[in-house]
Amino acid sequence: MLASGRIGAAAMYFRCFAALSPGEPAGLLGLGHIAVRNDAPGSAITMFARAAALAPDLGRVVLDLGRLCAHDGRTDRAVTALRTALALDPGCVEGWIALAMVIHAAQGPAVSAAAFRRVARLLPEMVSAHLNLGSVLFDSGCWPNAGTSLRHALVLDPAQAYALFQLGRVARRIGQANAACRLLDRAARLEPATSPVAADIVAELALALRDEGRWQDAIRYGRRTAALVPERYDAHLALAAAAEAEGRTAQALAAYERAIRCHPGFGEAFTRRAVLQLRQRWEAPPPRSVAGRSGRRLAATELGCNGRFGNQLLQYGFLRLYAARHDLDLEVPEWVGCYLYDCDDPLPGAPLPRASEEGHDFFASLSGVVPVRAECDVTGYFCRHTAALAPYRTDFRRIFTPGRYLWPRADAIEHRLRARGRTVVALHLRRGDYGWGRFWIAPEEWYLTWLERLWADLDSPVLYLATDAPELAGAFASFSPILATDLGEPLAGAEFFTDFHALCVADVLAISNSTFSFVAGLLNQTARRFVRPDRHRRMLVPYNPWDAEVLL
Numbered sequence: 001m002l003a004s005g006r007i008g009a010a011a012m013y014f015r016c017f018a019a020l021s022p023g024e025p026a027g028l029l030g031l032g033h034i035a036v037r038n039d040a041p042g043s044a045i046t047m048f049a050r051a052a053a054l055a056p057d058l059g060r061v062v063l064d065l066g067r068l069c070a071h072d073g074r075t076d077r078a079v080t081a082l083r084t085a086l087a088l089d090p091g092c093v094e095g096w097i098a099l100a101m102v103i104h105a106a107q108g109p110a111v112s113a114a115a116f117r118r119v120a121r122l123l124p125e126m127v128s129a130h131l132n133l134g135s136v137l138f139d140s141g142c143w144p145n146a147g148t149s150l151r152h153a154l155v156l157d158p159a160q161a162y163a164l165f166q167l168g169r170v171a172r173r174i175g176q177a178n179a180a181c182r183l184l185d186r187a188a189r190l191e192p193a194t195s196p197v198a199a200d201i202v203a204e205l206a207l208a209l210r211d212e213g214r215w216q217d218a219i220r221y222g223r224r225t226a227a228l229v230p231e232r233y234d235a236h237l238a239l240a241a242a243a244e245a246e247g248r249t250a251q252a253l254a255a256y257e258r259a260i261r262c263h264p265g266f267g268e269a270f271t272r273r274a275v276l277q278l279r280q281r282w283e284a285p286p287p288r289s290v291a292g293r294s295g296r297r298l299a300a301t302e303l304g305c306n307g308r309f310g311n312q313l314l315q316y317g318f319l320r321l322y323a324a325r326h327d328l329d330l331e332v333p334e335w336v337g338c339y340l341y342d343c344d345d346p347l348p349g350a351p352l353p354r355a356s357e358e359g360h361d362f363f364a365s366l367s368g369v370v371p372v373r374a375e376c377d378v379t380g381y382f383c384r385h386t387a388a389l390a391p392y393r394t395d396f397r398r399i400f401t402p403g404r405y406l407w408p409r410a411d412a413i414e415h416r417l418r419a420r421g422r423t424v425v426a427l428h429l430r431r432g433d434y435g436w437g438r439f440w441i442a443p444e445e446w447y448l449t450w451l452e453r454l455w456a457d458l459d460s461p462v463l464y465l466a467t468d469a470p471e472l473a474g475a476f477a478s479f480s481p482i483l484a485t486d487l488g489e490p491l492a493g494a495e496f497f498t499d500f501h502a503l504c505v506a507d508v509l510a511i512s513n514s515t516f517s518f519v520a521g522l523l524n525q526t527a528r529r530f531v532r533p534d535r536h537r538r539m540l541v542p543y544n545p546w547d548a549e550v551l552l
Contacts, residue, residue, distance in 0.1 A: 075106040093122050100132070109139035110358065120149065127157045134166055141356035141380070143170050161190040165201045168208065174354040175301075175377065177211035184208055199228040206238035215242040233262040237269055249276060267311065271304035274336045277493030282405045284338035290329045290346045298328040299348050299377040304335040306381055309496055310515030312336070313400060314550070316343070318382040320399050321392045322362060326372045340494060342403030352377040363388045383515065383550040386522065390546040397523055402501075409491065413498055414505045416487045421462030425451070426506035427476075428499070428517035431469040440513055442533030442540075444475045447510055450531065450540040451479060454508070464506065466499035466517070510540055513552055521545035 082099040086092060100115035116133040123129040134149035147170045153163040168183035184205040191198050206221035219242045225235035240255030253276055259269035278284075300319050304312060316337055323330035330345050337343040355373065357380025364370040366388060389396060402410040417424055427447050455461060465473055465481040473481050484490065484498035491497050496516070503509060503520035509527045511517035513535075521530055522545045531540040535552060 075102060078102045079106075091122065093119065096122060104136060109136035110141075112136055113140055113142070120152075125156065127153050127160055127163070130156070131160070131163055131166070134163070138166055138170060138173075141358035143173050143354065143356065144359075146170050147174075159190055161187045161201070162197060164190065165197065165204065168201075169204055172204070172208050172211060173379075175351050177208050180208040181205065181212060181214075199225055199232060202228065203232055203234040203238070207234055210238045210241045213245070215245055218242045231262045233259050233266055233269070236262060240269065240272065244272065244276065249280075252276060265308065267307045268305040270308045271312070271335055274493040275304075275334055275339070278336065278339040278491075281492065282339050284334070285342050285344040285403075287347045288344050293329060295375060296328050297331065297349070297352060297375055298323050299331040299352050300379070301331075301333055301348050301377050302379040303332045306379065307515065309336065309500065310517070310519040311381055311383070313519045314382050314515060315380070317396050317399055318362070318366075318389070319378065320345075321389070321395060322366050324395070325366055325392075326374070328372075328374050336494060337400075340403060340406050340497070341400050343399075348377075354379065356380055357382060367391075385547075385549050386545065387547050389522075393522070393546055397525065400523055406497070409488075409497070410501050413487050413501045417462070417464060417482075417502055417505065420482060422460040423458045423462070423508065424464060424502070424506045425454075425458070425461050425508040425510070426464040426466060426503050427451075427510045428503060428512045428514065428520075429465065429467040429469065429472055430512045430514045430516065431467065431472070440535060442512060442535075444472055446533055446538065446540050448475065450510065451476075455479065458508070461508075464502045466503055515550055518545065518548075518550050 079099065079102060082095055082102065086095045086099065089095065096115055096119045100112050100119055103115055104112035113133070113136050116129075116136050120129040120133045130149045130153040134146045134153060137143075137146035137149060140146075147167060150163050150167040150170065153160055154167070157163070164183050164187035168180045168187060171177075171180035171183060184201060187201045188198070188205055191201055202221050203225040206218050206225055209215075209218040209221060218238045222235045222238035222242070225232050226239070229235070236255050236259035240252045240259060243249075243252035243255055253273060256269045256273040256276070259266070260273065263269075298319065300315065303315055303319075306312075306315065312335060316332065316335070319330055319332075322328070331348045332343075332345045333348060335343075353376050355376035355378050357378065360373045361370055362373065362378070362380075362382070363384050365372055429444060429447070431441065451463070463476060463479040463481040465476060465483055467473075467483075470483055470485075473483060484495075484502075487498055487502070500516065500520055503511070503517050504523045506524065506527055508529045509517075509521055509524055510531045511521055513533055518532075521527070524530075524545070530543055530545055532543050532548075532552070533539075534541045
């Protein structure tokens with residue numbers, strides 16, 4: 001009856017069967033399938049769960065339960081059911097694919113790689129199996145392994161444009177721009193112009209051409225990408241880089257601004273815009289020259305590309321500590337730290353092999369638990385638990401002492417802030433480029449509740465609100481908050497610095513789920529209270545900046 005479309009009659013018979021034979025799963029399974037037909041996932045899950053409880057050794061039942069839970073967004077339950085099904089039938093391709101997909105959606109590529117790897121072993125002749133594995137390995141920063149999987153996909157299908165595209169991305173990440181250009185050009189020729197992937201390929205090609213210094217070609221493909229997708233970040237990034245290289249500063253700044261509007265959270269456009277503007281105002285210290293000691297080089301050529309200010313301080317601070325601890329010569333490109341903190345590291349020399357933080361435990365290496373890694377070009381975010389950095393806190397803070405140009409401004413910010421009250425309470429509310437995945441937003445109500453309990457016990461308090469959404473000040477009107485604009489003109493290229501320094505010198509600090517304010521907490525030596533939002537408790541909770549996860 002179900003097959004013939006007589007759903008109502010089928011449901012009646014399945015209910016009768018379930019009532020007459022309560023120990024048999026068939027009736028419940030039938031009702032579950034009817035619920036699926038009726039687009040009622042909650043009811044379907046209930047029926048399949050009851051059936052699975054009656055027949056826990058029936059892998060297909062548990063598998064269907066897991067897939068239903070995944071479809072309905074019940075991630076933890078889906079993972080449990082799928083792992084149970086795979087324990088019963090380790091060779092179930094459907095189960096491994098479903099498990100890989102649900103883990104990838106919930107926890108990201110690095111965690112899902114093992115499941116995708118199992119799929120590739122079970123389906124060695126399927127192009128998509130190797131392509132999916134290569135893609136998640138790429139997203140995890142495991143570029144050599146990603147390249148192996150993608151090349152396997154190309155052996156099976158030499159005209160697979162997406163595999164060529166991903167392999168081109170791998171080549172660019174490991175510093176092989178010329179190879180990237182060839183692979184991406186071939187992918188662009190194979191992929192139809194109407195395909196959704198076409199803009200991705202052309203944009204990546206524009207960046208590879210930029211890396212090669214082929215400015216006119218980069219402009220041509222950057223414009224082509226912008227014509228396909230006007231809000232494309234990397235198209236404007238390539239056009240901006242070409243304009244900067246050709247000395248067209250005004251056009252470069254305008255293009256970097258467009259890139260930032262497309263994706264405010266990405267780092268490279270933020271960095272280049274900041275450097276161009278700061279360079280017009282101040283002079284960076286000349287990079288130190290080093291003898292190029294064999295075996296003692298450590299480069300970070302992507303500093304300034306991965307994340308914005310808070311991320312960059314974590315990356316640079318860690319690598320400076322690492323280099324000092326192991327007597328290495330750190331080489332970095334021009335970045336905002338040159339102008340704000342007088343960082344004078346040598347510029348990158350001859351290219352070194354690329355190394356992702358995913359491929360080596362640099363934190364364990366910092367303390368000598370695992371061997372030192374040198375003679376490589378390191379990339380990563382280094383947003384690990386700060387207990388590993390705690391023994392070096394004095395050195396970390398010393399690295400980020402405001403430089404000769406910045407110091408008078410930093411001193412003025414603190415002086416004006418303390419002129420408003422004896423206890424500076426600083427909150428960070430980040431909004432503009434947040435609100436998805438692990439970058440969740442804590443509502444201002446949590447901060448208000450905390451302030452209302454705290455305020456009366458403070459000595460002449462003043463509230464400073466660090467935020468990219470100044471309209472939020474209205475919610476805190478009863479505390480008369482002050483904003484960055486109340487403390488002077490912003491610094492062109494580093495407009496964020498007033499907020500950052502206020503967080504660094506506050507007496508009471510409430511951060512957001514953001515590296516910007518977390519790093520300010522690491523540098524703060526005056527605060528006697530540190531709190532942060534806790535998503536599960538739905539409130540602000542105390543934390544120790546030097547013994548905590550960077551992001552929750």
